[in-house]
Amino acid sequence: QSTITGTVMDEETAQPIPGVNVLIKGTSKGTVTDIDGSFTLEAASDQILIFSFIGYMSQEVPVGNQTTFNISLGQDVETLDEVVVVGYGVQKKKEVTGAITSVGAEDLESLPINNVGQALQGRTSGLTIAANSGQPGSAATIRVRGITSLNNNDPLWVVDGVVVDNGGIGYLNQSDIESIEVLKDAASQAIYGARAAAGVVLVTTKKGKKGGLKVNYSGYYGTSAPARKLDLLNATEYATLRNEASLAAGKGIVYDNPSEFGKGTDWQDAIFNNHAKRQNHEVSLSGGNDVSTFYLSFGYLNQEGIVVSDISEYERYNIRLNSTHNVAKWLKVGQNLGYSREKSIGLGNTNSEFGGPLSSAINLDPLTPVVVKDDSLMNTAPYTNPGVVRDANGYPYGISSEVGQEMTNPVAYMQTRLGNYGWSDNIVGNVFAQAEPIEGLILRSTLGAKLSFWGDESFTPIYFLNSSTNTSQTSFNRGTNRKLDWNLENTVSYSKSINDHKFTVLLGQGAYMDNRSKGVNLTVFNIPVDNFDDASLNFDVPVRSTAPGGYENIPHAVSSIFGRVNYSFKEKYLFTATVRRDGSSRFSDKNKYGYFPSGSIGWVTSEEDFWPENDIVNFLKIRGSYGIVGNDNIGDFAYLLTISPGRNYTFGNSGAYSNGWSPDAPPNRNLKWEETSQANIGFEATVLQDLTVTFDWYKKVTTGILQYPRIPAYYGTVGNTAKNAADMENMGLELELGYRKQLGEFNLSVNGNVSYLKNKVTYLNDGVAYLDGGETFQSSSYPITRTAVGQPVNSFYGFKTLGIFQNQEEIDNYRNEEGKLIQPNAKPGDFKWQDRDGNGEINEKDRDFIGSPIPDWSYGLTLSLEYKNFDFMVFGQGVAGNEIFQGLRRLDIIKANYQTSALGRWTGEGTSNDYPRLVDEDPNRNFTNPSDFYLEKGDYFRIKTMQLGYSLPSALISKAGMTNARVYIMAENLFTFTKYSGYDPEIGGGVMSIDRGVYPQARSFMVGLSVGF
Amino acid sequence: CSDDFLEVEPTGKSTEAFYYSSESEAYAALVAVYDIVGFVSSGYIDKLPALNSASDDHYAGGGSSGDIAAFQAWNDYSKLTPATGPQEDLWSKGFQGVYRANILLSKLPGVPMSEEKKVRFAAEAQALRAYFYFDLIRFFRSIPKFDQPINFEDVNDVEQVSRESIYSFIEEDLTAAIDKLPATVPVSTEGGRMTKGAARAILGQVYLNQKKFALAAEQFAIVNGTVPGGKSEEGGYELLENFGDLFVVGNEYNSESIFEIGHTNTSNGVWDCIACTEGNVMNILVGPRDYSVIDESAGAPDFISGYSFNPVTESLASAFVQNGNYDPRYKYSISNVDSLAEAGVVNYSKGYDNTGYFLKKFAGLKEDKSTGGGNYELNFPQNTYELRLADTYLLEAEAIVSGNLDNQSRAQLLLDAVRARVGLASIPVNIDNILHERRVELAGEGKRWFDLIRNGRAASALADFGFVAGKNEFLPIPLLELNNTKIKQDPNY
Structure with a gap:
C-alpha cells in the first residue's frame, strides 16, 4: 500500500474536474476529486483505479509503480450527457x-x-x-x-x-x-x-454560441437523371399485339405490316431529362459573447425535375436569424425567425392515370411521331385544328390517332403549361422571454407565429392536344392566399435536487389559433395573348368572361393547460407524469375539453449496486410508459345543424341562377376527439463500450375514430352524420443500433434501425364489416382497396387468379361442387378466377384481401468511415412486406401501349400461366377486374446517399484564415434493389403503394464544398 | 383563456337557430327544393340518360362495358342487382326533394313574409313533393311516406307504406297545389317554376298510371285546351310551329313547354363537384367520342366530343322509317355519325355498344360550349323537357283510348295535331299508333321506359335486354338502405 495522488482534467479543455469518483476496482474503497480536480488515495500496486464521472467516459488505470497520476477524461458526448x-x-x-x-x-x-x-x-x-x-x-x-x-x-x-x-x-x-x-x-x-x-x-x-465569429459556406452542384426506364413495346411489337387483340375479338387485322413501323417513338425519351441541374448553397454567420449570441444564415436551393424539366422545377431562398440576449443575470430574451420563398413549377398530373406527361408517355402508342414533318399529313385533320401545338420550326407535335382521351403528346402538353408556377412566402418565428428569479425556477413566455402567403399563376393558351383535350379560349388564373397561425405559451418550471432526489415540475398554459387561411383567385378568359409572359389581368375582359373565387377557412382554436413532473432518485429510478387539458373549438360545449394523462418510469439497472461490474453491458436502462393522446383534426361544426348554400337552381332564360339553402347532415352533439392510448416498453443499453442498442415494443389503440357512417338516404339530407365510430390498433417493434470504433487511423461508425409494424382495424361501427368505397382505379370493375375489420387499413381487395385456362377442356372442367360450370364464357388464355364462395359463378363476392400497401418493415443503415483526411459515408434505406398496385396501363383505352411483360402473354397452350391473352373488350375481365395480377412485391433497398469527402489539412487552410475546408462528391439514389417493375417502388400518398405513373426519384451526382472561417 | 376564445362561427353558411327568418331565406329554401329537379349525381347519374338506358331506344354506351355501371345495369337487366344500378341515386334524389319540401313546409308558417307568397311557396313545395314521390313510386315497388321532417333519432324506425297511400298522398298534394299555383309565370325570371298546368299534367299522369283514365283525361284536357292544335285556355300552351326549334338553345320556356328542367352555363361547374353544376351534363354524355369534323363544307353537325352514352338502337332508328320514308323528326332527333365517318366527313371513336346513331337532340354543340369558368363539359346550357304539350296531347289521347272514353274523336284530333305539326298525315288513333307516335316524337326524352311499363309492354319490348316481367318493372331498393333499418327489399330482388 502506498499513497498515490493525482489530478483529473477534461481532455478537451484541460480544466480540472471536481467530483470525479476514483474507485479501486473490486472494492468499495475510493474517493472524490476536490475543487482543483486533485485526489489522494491509498492503493496497492496490483490494483486498478476506475475514474468515472457523469458525462465522461470512464477510465481504468493500473496503479503499478506510479504514485502520481495525471488523468484526462474524455467527454462522453455520445450518450450520457446528450x-x-x-x-x-x-x-x-x-x-x-x-x-x-x-x-x-x-x-x-x-x-x-x-x-x-x-x-x-x-x-x-x-x-x-x-x-x-x-x-x-x-x-x-x-x-x-x-x-x-x-x-x-x-x-x-x-x-x-x-x-x-x-x-x-x-x-x-x-x-x-x-x-x-x-x-x-x-x-x-x-x-x-x-x-x-x-x-x-x-x-x-x-x-449561435459564445466565442468568435464563425462563418460557414456549404454547397453542392450536380445533375440528376432518371434511374430507370420502363420497358415498353416498340412500334412493331405494338402493332403486332394490337393485331392479335383485334383478331381475338373477331375484328380483323389493324396493321397489315407491323414491321414497317420499326421501333417507332420512345415517348419516355421525349420526356426525360438526363441532365437536370440541381444546386444548393448556404452561408451562415454565428457567434456571440456573454450578452448576446446569434445565428444568421442564407440559403438557396434550385432543382430541375427529371420529367419535362421545362415545367418541373423547384427553387427556394431561405433567411434565418436566431438570437438570444441576456438582459440581466436572471432575464434572457430571444427570437427565432425564418423566412423562405419558394417557387415550384409543377407538371400538373402526377401519379394519375388521367393524363400528365408520365401517364401519357407510358400509354401513348409508339406509332405517333413526337413531331410531324410530313407535309401531306400536317395539312390534314387533326393538324388543321386551331390550337395545334407546334415546335420552334412550325412543325406540329404528333397527335395520336390511336390513343386519345387524357393521353396527349407530352411535349405538346408541356408547351401549354410553360411559365405556370406556384409560389409561397413563409415567415415563421417566435419571440421569448425567460426569467430565472431564483435558482431552478424558470418562467418562460413564448409568442410564436407562422405567416404564410402562397398562390399560383397559370396561363392556358388555345390548344388542341387531341379531340377530347382541347380548348378554344385562353385563360389566365391568379390565386393568392394568406394565413396567420399563432400560439402563445407560458410555462413555469422548477428544478431542485435534494440529496439523491431530483425533481422538475412544469406547469404551463397555451393558446393556439390555426387554419386561419383566406384567399381569392380570379380567372379571366379570352385574353388576346398566346403565352404566359404576355398574360395579364390588366386586359379589359367582360365580366361574363371572368371566374372569380374566394374562401376563408374556419379558424381552429385550442386552449390548454398542462403540467409535468419529473422525478429521479440517484439518476437510477426515473419517473415522469404528464397531464394536459385541451379545449378545442371543434366540439360542442358537451365535449369541449379533453384530458390527456400519461406516466412513464425508467430504471437505470446498470447503476444498481448489484449490477456486476462487467465489460459486456456498460449501461442499461429499462423503461415503460402508458398514456392517452387525441386527435381533433376532424373538421368543423359536425356538432351543429348547419344550413348551407349551393343548392342552386336556374329559373327563367337570363342564364342567371338562384341560390338555394338547405340543411346539411344531422348533427352529432356528442362528438369528441379521437383517442389513442399507447403502451410502450423498451430498453437502452451500451454494450462493449462501443455499441448502443435501443429497443421498443409498443401497442397503440385508437378508439372513437371519426367516421361518417351512412345514414339512410330516405332521411333526405346531403352528407352523413359524424360519429366516433371506428377503432384501430397498431403494434410494433423497433430496434436502433449504433456502433462507433476507432481502429488505428480508421474511425468507423455504423448506425442502423429497423421497425416492424402491424396495423389492424378492429371496429368500424355496429353492423359494419367494411367501409364502402375504397381507392378506385380507372374503369376497374370494383374498387381496389377495402378497409375492413380485422385487416390493415385500405388493404388491396380483389380477385385471386388461379392461373390461365390453357385449353377448352380446362374451362369445361372448372366446376363447383354441384358441378356448375363456373366460367362458361371464358376462352383459352383467360384467367381462371377463384370462386371463393363456391356458388358456381364469378361475382363481387369472390373478392378477397390480396395484399397490404403498408410495409411491415422499414429500415435504414448508415456506414461512416474516416481515414486521415478522408471521409466516406453510405446511407441506405428500405422497406419490406408491402404490395404495390402496378396500374400504369390505362384499361379503358384498349389501344394504349403495353409494357414488355405483355410479350409474355398467353398465345397458345403452355405459353403462359400468368399473363392472359390479349383481346379487345376483354370479355373475361382479365384486366378490368382488380386482382392479384396487378400486385407486385413492394420490397426495396435503396442506396440513398453515398458521399466521399476530403478535408484539406489545417496547416494549409489556416494560412487562408480558414478553420475547415472540405470537398466531397456525392451520389443520391445510386442503386435501388427491388423486383418492382415500375419506375419507383417508393409511392406515398393518402393510400400508399398505388402506382398510377408515379414521378420517380431522380438519381443525382453532385460535387460539394464546405468551408469555415 | 376564456371560453370565448374557443367559440367559432360558421362562415358562408348558417345554423338552424338563425335560418328561415325572412322571405328571402324562405325563397332560398324553395330554390333548394327545385335544385333537386335538376339533380345529377357525382357519378353522372341523371334521371334522363338513366331512363334512356333502361328503354329499348338506347344502349347505355360509354367508353367500355364498365363505364357508368348504373346505366349499364339498367340497360342489361341481368346486371341489375340491389348493389348495382341507378337506384341509389334515384332513391336519394327523390327523398332529398321530399325532405327539402318538407323542411320548407314546416318552416313556412313561422316566417315573417307576405301571406300571398307564403301560399304560393307552399303550393310549389307541395307540387314538387308530389312530383318527387311520383318518380319514386314509379321506380320502386314500396317506399316510406314522409309528410313532414322526422326526428333523426327515429330514422331507423321508418317503414314502407302501401302504394295506394303514396298515390293518394300525391293526389292530395297536387290537388291542393293546383288551386293555389299561378296559371302562368313570367318566362324571363320565373320560367321553370310550378304552374297549374305543370301540376295538372303531373296529376294526369298519376291518374293514368293508376288507370283512372277519365280523371287523367280530365286533367290533360284542361292542360291541352279545348281545341287540339290551338292555344290552351288556362296556361296558353301551343305547339311550336317547327319541331326542330324545341331543341335549340335560346328557345327555353316556349309555348309548348309545360314543365322544364332549367340549366345554365353560368354556374361554372367543375369536376370536383359534378353534382353542383347547373349545366346540362346530358350534353357531354351523349356526344360522340373523339369526334372531329374533317370536311367542314359537308355540313356535318358541329358536335363537341362527348362520352358516347345512350347510342340509339337500330330499333328506334328504324322506327323513324315508315313505308320507306324518314319521319321529318328524324334529322332533329338522331345523327348517323357512322355514315358521316364512312363518307370521310367526320372522325370519331366507336364507344361501347356503338351503333353509329347518336341522340342529336342532346349531343352538345360547339356553339353551346361554355366560354366562362369551370369545365365546359359540365356547363352546357340546354334545358330539357319534363313535360311538353305534344307529350300531354298524346297522354290524353292514350287515356281516352285506353279508358275507352266517350270522346274518341278528340283522341284522334290530339294525335293528328302532333303529326300535323311535322307535316304528317293522319293515322287512325289506337294504342299502337299512339305509342309509336310517342316513341318518335319524344325520342330520347326519357318517356319510353315509362310508356312501356305503363302499358305492360316492357317484357316484350325489352326481352333482348334481359327484362324479367314481374320484377324489372321496378328497381331494387338500394342495398345500403336496408342496413340497420326496417326497410324491406322488393321481394323480387
Missing part, C-alpha cells in the same frame, strides 16, 4: 423515459435533402416514410408508428416551439436544423394533448 429536446424543454438522454428518436445536425450535414420529411427517412425507427413524388420540392408521406386514424395521419410539427400546420414544413432549410426529435410514445406526446395522436416532430434550429 440532451434530447422534449416538449417544453430538454432532458438528459439518460433520464428520458419515453420513446424519442433524435436526428442531429451532424447526421444531416451536406446531404441533398430538400424537404425535412426526407431527413427522417431511414434514420429513425418507428416511421414509415414515402416520397409522394419525385417532383422537386414535393413532400413526403410520414406515418409515426403506423396509421393512427382513418382521418388525418400527419404528425404535428413543432418548430422552435411554434406549432406549424401539418405538411407545411417545406419552407425549412435543412442546413439550419440543429436537431429533429420524433416523439413516438404517448408519454412523450401527451404534453401536446389533443393534437398529438399521429405523432409529434420537434424541430430545433441552430443557435
Whole structure:
C-alpha cells in the first residue's frame, strides 16, 4: 500500500474536474476529486483505479509503480450527457423515459435533402416514410408508428416551439436544423394533448454560441437523371399485339405490316431529362459573447425535375436569424425567425392515370411521331385544328390517332403549361422571454407565429392536344392566399435536487389559433395573348368572361393547460407524469375539453449496486410508459345543424341562377376527439463500450375514430352524420443500433434501425364489416382497396387468379361442387378466377384481401468511415412486406401501349400461366377486374446517399484564415434493389403503394464544398 | 383563456337557430327544393340518360362495358342487382326533394313574409313533393311516406307504406297545389317554376298510371285546351310551329313547354363537384367520342366530343322509317355519325355498344360550349323537357283510348295535331299508333321506359335486354338502405 495522488482534467479543455469518483476496482474503497480536480488515495500496486464521472467516459488505470497520476477524461458526448429536446424543454438522454428518436445536425450535414420529411427517412425507427413524388420540392408521406386514424395521419410539427400546420414544413432549410426529435410514445406526446395522436416532430434550429465569429459556406452542384426506364413495346411489337387483340375479338387485322413501323417513338425519351441541374448553397454567420449570441444564415436551393424539366422545377431562398440576449443575470430574451420563398413549377398530373406527361408517355402508342414533318399529313385533320401545338420550326407535335382521351403528346402538353408556377412566402418565428428569479425556477413566455402567403399563376393558351383535350379560349388564373397561425405559451418550471432526489415540475398554459387561411383567385378568359409572359389581368375582359373565387377557412382554436413532473432518485429510478387539458373549438360545449394523462418510469439497472461490474453491458436502462393522446383534426361544426348554400337552381332564360339553402347532415352533439392510448416498453443499453442498442415494443389503440357512417338516404339530407365510430390498433417493434470504433487511423461508425409494424382495424361501427368505397382505379370493375375489420387499413381487395385456362377442356372442367360450370364464357388464355364462395359463378363476392400497401418493415443503415483526411459515408434505406398496385396501363383505352411483360402473354397452350391473352373488350375481365395480377412485391433497398469527402489539412487552410475546408462528391439514389417493375417502388400518398405513373426519384451526382472561417 | 376564445362561427353558411327568418331565406329554401329537379349525381347519374338506358331506344354506351355501371345495369337487366344500378341515386334524389319540401313546409308558417307568397311557396313545395314521390313510386315497388321532417333519432324506425297511400298522398298534394299555383309565370325570371298546368299534367299522369283514365283525361284536357292544335285556355300552351326549334338553345320556356328542367352555363361547374353544376351534363354524355369534323363544307353537325352514352338502337332508328320514308323528326332527333365517318366527313371513336346513331337532340354543340369558368363539359346550357304539350296531347289521347272514353274523336284530333305539326298525315288513333307516335316524337326524352311499363309492354319490348316481367318493372331498393333499418327489399330482388 502506498499513497498515490493525482489530478483529473477534461481532455478537451484541460480544466480540472471536481467530483470525479476514483474507485479501486473490486472494492468499495475510493474517493472524490476536490475543487482543483486533485485526489489522494491509498492503493496497492496490483490494483486498478476506475475514474468515472457523469458525462465522461470512464477510465481504468493500473496503479503499478506510479504514485502520481495525471488523468484526462474524455467527454462522453455520445450518450450520457446528450440532451434530447422534449416538449417544453430538454432532458438528459439518460433520464428520458419515453420513446424519442433524435436526428442531429451532424447526421444531416451536406446531404441533398430538400424537404425535412426526407431527413427522417431511414434514420429513425418507428416511421414509415414515402416520397409522394419525385417532383422537386414535393413532400413526403410520414406515418409515426403506423396509421393512427382513418382521418388525418400527419404528425404535428413543432418548430422552435411554434406549432406549424401539418405538411407545411417545406419552407425549412435543412442546413439550419440543429436537431429533429420524433416523439413516438404517448408519454412523450401527451404534453401536446389533443393534437398529438399521429405523432409529434420537434424541430430545433441552430443557435449561435459564445466565442468568435464563425462563418460557414456549404454547397453542392450536380445533375440528376432518371434511374430507370420502363420497358415498353416498340412500334412493331405494338402493332403486332394490337393485331392479335383485334383478331381475338373477331375484328380483323389493324396493321397489315407491323414491321414497317420499326421501333417507332420512345415517348419516355421525349420526356426525360438526363441532365437536370440541381444546386444548393448556404452561408451562415454565428457567434456571440456573454450578452448576446446569434445565428444568421442564407440559403438557396434550385432543382430541375427529371420529367419535362421545362415545367418541373423547384427553387427556394431561405433567411434565418436566431438570437438570444441576456438582459440581466436572471432575464434572457430571444427570437427565432425564418423566412423562405419558394417557387415550384409543377407538371400538373402526377401519379394519375388521367393524363400528365408520365401517364401519357407510358400509354401513348409508339406509332405517333413526337413531331410531324410530313407535309401531306400536317395539312390534314387533326393538324388543321386551331390550337395545334407546334415546335420552334412550325412543325406540329404528333397527335395520336390511336390513343386519345387524357393521353396527349407530352411535349405538346408541356408547351401549354410553360411559365405556370406556384409560389409561397413563409415567415415563421417566435419571440421569448425567460426569467430565472431564483435558482431552478424558470418562467418562460413564448409568442410564436407562422405567416404564410402562397398562390399560383397559370396561363392556358388555345390548344388542341387531341379531340377530347382541347380548348378554344385562353385563360389566365391568379390565386393568392394568406394565413396567420399563432400560439402563445407560458410555462413555469422548477428544478431542485435534494440529496439523491431530483425533481422538475412544469406547469404551463397555451393558446393556439390555426387554419386561419383566406384567399381569392380570379380567372379571366379570352385574353388576346398566346403565352404566359404576355398574360395579364390588366386586359379589359367582360365580366361574363371572368371566374372569380374566394374562401376563408374556419379558424381552429385550442386552449390548454398542462403540467409535468419529473422525478429521479440517484439518476437510477426515473419517473415522469404528464397531464394536459385541451379545449378545442371543434366540439360542442358537451365535449369541449379533453384530458390527456400519461406516466412513464425508467430504471437505470446498470447503476444498481448489484449490477456486476462487467465489460459486456456498460449501461442499461429499462423503461415503460402508458398514456392517452387525441386527435381533433376532424373538421368543423359536425356538432351543429348547419344550413348551407349551393343548392342552386336556374329559373327563367337570363342564364342567371338562384341560390338555394338547405340543411346539411344531422348533427352529432356528442362528438369528441379521437383517442389513442399507447403502451410502450423498451430498453437502452451500451454494450462493449462501443455499441448502443435501443429497443421498443409498443401497442397503440385508437378508439372513437371519426367516421361518417351512412345514414339512410330516405332521411333526405346531403352528407352523413359524424360519429366516433371506428377503432384501430397498431403494434410494433423497433430496434436502433449504433456502433462507433476507432481502429488505428480508421474511425468507423455504423448506425442502423429497423421497425416492424402491424396495423389492424378492429371496429368500424355496429353492423359494419367494411367501409364502402375504397381507392378506385380507372374503369376497374370494383374498387381496389377495402378497409375492413380485422385487416390493415385500405388493404388491396380483389380477385385471386388461379392461373390461365390453357385449353377448352380446362374451362369445361372448372366446376363447383354441384358441378356448375363456373366460367362458361371464358376462352383459352383467360384467367381462371377463384370462386371463393363456391356458388358456381364469378361475382363481387369472390373478392378477397390480396395484399397490404403498408410495409411491415422499414429500415435504414448508415456506414461512416474516416481515414486521415478522408471521409466516406453510405446511407441506405428500405422497406419490406408491402404490395404495390402496378396500374400504369390505362384499361379503358384498349389501344394504349403495353409494357414488355405483355410479350409474355398467353398465345397458345403452355405459353403462359400468368399473363392472359390479349383481346379487345376483354370479355373475361382479365384486366378490368382488380386482382392479384396487378400486385407486385413492394420490397426495396435503396442506396440513398453515398458521399466521399476530403478535408484539406489545417496547416494549409489556416494560412487562408480558414478553420475547415472540405470537398466531397456525392451520389443520391445510386442503386435501388427491388423486383418492382415500375419506375419507383417508393409511392406515398393518402393510400400508399398505388402506382398510377408515379414521378420517380431522380438519381443525382453532385460535387460539394464546405468551408469555415 | 376564456371560453370565448374557443367559440367559432360558421362562415358562408348558417345554423338552424338563425335560418328561415325572412322571405328571402324562405325563397332560398324553395330554390333548394327545385335544385333537386335538376339533380345529377357525382357519378353522372341523371334521371334522363338513366331512363334512356333502361328503354329499348338506347344502349347505355360509354367508353367500355364498365363505364357508368348504373346505366349499364339498367340497360342489361341481368346486371341489375340491389348493389348495382341507378337506384341509389334515384332513391336519394327523390327523398332529398321530399325532405327539402318538407323542411320548407314546416318552416313556412313561422316566417315573417307576405301571406300571398307564403301560399304560393307552399303550393310549389307541395307540387314538387308530389312530383318527387311520383318518380319514386314509379321506380320502386314500396317506399316510406314522409309528410313532414322526422326526428333523426327515429330514422331507423321508418317503414314502407302501401302504394295506394303514396298515390293518394300525391293526389292530395297536387290537388291542393293546383288551386293555389299561378296559371302562368313570367318566362324571363320565373320560367321553370310550378304552374297549374305543370301540376295538372303531373296529376294526369298519376291518374293514368293508376288507370283512372277519365280523371287523367280530365286533367290533360284542361292542360291541352279545348281545341287540339290551338292555344290552351288556362296556361296558353301551343305547339311550336317547327319541331326542330324545341331543341335549340335560346328557345327555353316556349309555348309548348309545360314543365322544364332549367340549366345554365353560368354556374361554372367543375369536376370536383359534378353534382353542383347547373349545366346540362346530358350534353357531354351523349356526344360522340373523339369526334372531329374533317370536311367542314359537308355540313356535318358541329358536335363537341362527348362520352358516347345512350347510342340509339337500330330499333328506334328504324322506327323513324315508315313505308320507306324518314319521319321529318328524324334529322332533329338522331345523327348517323357512322355514315358521316364512312363518307370521310367526320372522325370519331366507336364507344361501347356503338351503333353509329347518336341522340342529336342532346349531343352538345360547339356553339353551346361554355366560354366562362369551370369545365365546359359540365356547363352546357340546354334545358330539357319534363313535360311538353305534344307529350300531354298524346297522354290524353292514350287515356281516352285506353279508358275507352266517350270522346274518341278528340283522341284522334290530339294525335293528328302532333303529326300535323311535322307535316304528317293522319293515322287512325289506337294504342299502337299512339305509342309509336310517342316513341318518335319524344325520342330520347326519357318517356319510353315509362310508356312501356305503363302499358305492360316492357317484357316484350325489352326481352333482348334481359327484362324479367314481374320484377324489372321496378328497381331494387338500394342495398345500403336496408342496413340497420326496417326497410324491406322488393321481394323480387
